[in-house]
Amino acid sequence: MPSGYSISRRQLLKQGLLLGSIAAVPALGSQISKRPIITKPIPTSGQPLPIIGMGTWITFNVGQDIEARLKRTQVLKTFLEQGGQLVDSSPMYGSAEEVLGFCRQQLGQRADDLFSATKVWTSSTSEGRSQIDNSHRLWGLDKFNLFQVHNLVNWRDHLDTLFNMKAEGRLQYVGITTSHGRRHVDLEQIMKTQPIDFVQLTYHIDNRAVEKRLLPLAQDRGIAIIANRPFSGGDLFDDYEHQPLPEWSHEIDCHNWAQFFLKFVVSHPAITCAIPATSRVDHMLENMGALKGPLPEADMRKEMLKYVSRL
Amino acid sequence: MEDLFSYRLTDFLMFSEQTYWRLFSRYNQSIFPLPLLSLAFGLYCLYAFVAFKKIVIKPLLMLIALAWLWIGFRFFGQLYSEINVYAGYLAVLFWLQGLLLLSRSFKTVTYHAWFRHPFERYIGWVLWIMALLMLPLFEILLGKSMNATSSFALTPDSIAIVSIALVLILNIKPWWVLAAALWLMISTLTYWAMGSLLSLPPFITLLIYGWAHWLQKRNKTGDNPSI
Numbered sequence: 299m300p301s302g303y304s305i306s307r308r309q310l311l312k313q314g315l316l317l318g319s320i321a322a323v324p325a326l327g328s329q330i331s332k333r334p335i336i337t338k339p340i341p342t343s344g345q346p347l348p349i350i351g352m353g354t355w356i357t358f359n360v361g362q363d364i365e366a367r368l369k370r371t372q373v374l375k376t377f378l379e380q381g382g383q384l385v386d387s388s389p390m391y392g393s394a395e396e397v398l399g400f401c402r403q404q405l406g407q408r409a410d411d412l413f414s415a416t417k418v419w420t421s422s423t424s425e426g427r428s429q430i431d432n433s434h435r436l437w438g439l440d441k442f443n444l445f446q447v448h449n450l451v452n453w454r455d456h457l458d459t460l461f462n463m464k465a466e467g468r469l470q471y472v473g474i475t476t477s478h479g480r481r482h483v484d485l486e487q488i489m490k491t492q493p494i495d496f497v498q499l500t501y502h503i504d505n506r507a508v509e510k511r512l513l514p515l516a517q518d519r520g521i522a523i524i525a526n527r528p529f530s531g532g533d534l535f536d537d538y539e540h541q542p543l544p545e546w547s548h549e550i551d552c553h554n555w556a557q558f559f560l561k562f563v564v565s566h567p568a569i570t571c572a573i574p575a576t577s578r579v580d581h582m583l584e585n586m587g588a589l590k591g592p593l594p595e596a597d598m599r600k601e602m603l604k605y606v607s608r609l
Numbered sequence: 610m611e612d613l614f615s616y617r618l619t620d621f622l623m624f625s626e627q628t629y630w631r632l633f634s635r636y637n638q639s640i641f642p643l644p645l646l647s648l649a650f651g652l653y654c655l656y657a658f659v660a661f662k663k664i665v666i667k668p669l670l671m672l673i674a675l676a677w678l679w680i681g682f683r684f685f686g687q688l689y690s691e692i693n694v695y696a697g698y699l700a701v702l703f704w705l706q707g708l709l710l711l712s713r714s715f716k717t718v719t720y721h722a723w724f725r726h727p728f729e730r731y732i733g734w735v736l737w738i739m740a741l742l743m744l745p746l747f748e749i750l751l752g753k754s755m756n757a758t759s760s761f762a763l764t765p766d767s768i769a770i771v772s773i774a775l776v777l778i779l780n781i782k783p784w785w786v787l788a789a790a791l792w793l794m795i796s797t798l799t800y801w802a803m804g805s806l807l808s809l810p811p812f813i814t815l816l817i818y819g820w821a822h823w824l825q826k827r828n829k830t831g832d833n834p835s836i
């Protein structure tokens with residue numbers, strides 16, 4: 299096992315995260331592929347979550363542009379048809395939340411299975427509350443599945459607000475986010491001391507800093523992990539796409555680099571799901587391919603790392 | 610602090626190049642046929658500069674100032690603010706530049722400006738032509754659709770280039786268009802973060818602006834007394 303995998307079998311079993319225990323359920327409304335999709339349980343509830351979600355940074359920030367909004371509706375429709383559920387956004391992403399609300403409205407009941415995840419992002423506590431109300435309005439939702447404190451901003455007060463909402467039944471899960479490897483020491487403290495359900499952090503094949511402490515800690519504490527920037531914001535394609543995929547990649551059902559990168563991320567036992575962002579239907583189809591077929595096990599993960607390090 | 614250094618320019622870019630370009634085509638469509646009129650006006654001014662070597666300065670400065678106010682209101686206040694949470698600050702920057710140029714136009718004592726310093730004037734003309742033709746052509750070359758190109762003196766980069774051209778042509782103090790230089794810096798960085806060669810026109814103009822400052826210091830010239 300790669301370094302940082304010093305977790306016991308008991309811990310893995312506790313969280314139901316052994317690859318063998320991954321639940322397979324049929325893709326929701328999928329006309330395209332009947333293969334089962336891979337889910338992992340959210341540790342605090344056991345609720346199964348498809349391992350590929352969707353981010354909206356940049357890609358869904360298209361303002362009032364109706365043409366672009368309709369294109370994003372197609373992207374979301376494809377995501378849902380392929381069995382995806384978790385959609386992540388934030389008030390920091392310009393018009394992304396409003397555009398998501400538009401797409402949801404266009405898709406009607408077809409968007410009912412969406413797992414809504416957004417954030418609160420402001421240094422002011424009272425503004426945080428109105429931001430939360432605003433997100434409900436923009437998405438057109440009465441209740442979110444997941445609210446996260448964005449980049450640890452004013453996290454004490456916002457976590458209070460969110461825990462209260464959860465206690466009152468107005469929210470299902472509470473989480474906190476960081477990215478690019480920032481503020482890991484603070485995040486570790488929060489994970490040790492706060493009863494959070496989710497942590498969102500950056501993890502991809504070229505940035506595995508979280509493997510050392512945060513991922514084992516999440517397994518220990520029963521916290522779901524969302525991996526953001528699984529393509530390093532697209533940089534991984536610039537770095538590797540011109541190179542051939544290894545021949546053995548078909549063994550884990552990877553037919554393009556997107557699937558290779560994503561399967562590496564979500565095969566880590568501590569990762570609950572990855573949230574790649576795209577503005578394109580063809581890219582969405584590629585990404586959602588990683589939701590099906592076998593996941594690499596520890597030996598294969600080592601091979602994957604060895605292969606990209608040689609390129 | 611360590612955190613701050615972990616940010617890259619691209620981390621601040623919250624929209625794609627395509628989305629930014631779409632903003633321009635929506636803006637141009639919303640003001641059509643104004644872009645055609647401003648193009649004709651720009652061509653006429655160029656002809657007047659070259660043929661008569663003088664220009665009706667007060668109304669020209671006023672028009673340019675109004676364009677700054679308009680772009681601040683429509684482009685930044687209404688359109689760009691849809692995709693950039695900081696667009697409001699840019700709107701204010703444009704209004705300030707508009708007000709500055711408006712006040713400069715009130716200061717003019719004569720309607721006709723006579724040009725001095727031929728070399729600076731020529732560079733000013735080149736910038737004028739850049740805003741008029743070279744910038745839109747360059748944009749088309751890099752894949753922008755016709756209707757998304759920079760409209761002469763009606764889009765942010767274009768009005769900034771035109772304003773700096775005027776500084777050189779009329780030999781007025783570069784301080785009068787400081788906000789234009791600030792915008793060009795922001796525009797350069799925006800396109801740079803997108804990895805687009807469209808960062809070149811604002812960057813080159815910025816260099817010329819710096820050069821205009823240096824020239825003014827060296828020649829110890831004040832504002833053109835004729836205007």
Ligand SMILES: NC(=O)c1ccc[n+]([C@@H]2O[C@H](COP(=O)([O-])OP(=O)(O)OC[C@H]3O[C@@H](n4cnc5c(N)ncnc54)[C@H](OP(=O)(O)O)[C@@H]3O)[C@@H](O)[C@H]2O)c1
Nearest residue numbers: 353354355475477526527528529530531532574575576577
């Ligand atoms: N602090 C935080 O809370 C935080 C920070 C960062 C990110 N996030 C979340 O994580 C999400 C993902 O991160 P990210 O958007 O920064 O980066 P990412 O998902 O790693 O990469 C997105 C880029 O990859 C490209 N791409 C996607 N699928 C592709 C494919 N199959 N082939 C080729 N290119 C492809 C996209 O371009 P196309 O549009 O052309 O496909 C886009 O440019 C964000 O959207 C956001 O929701 C949260």
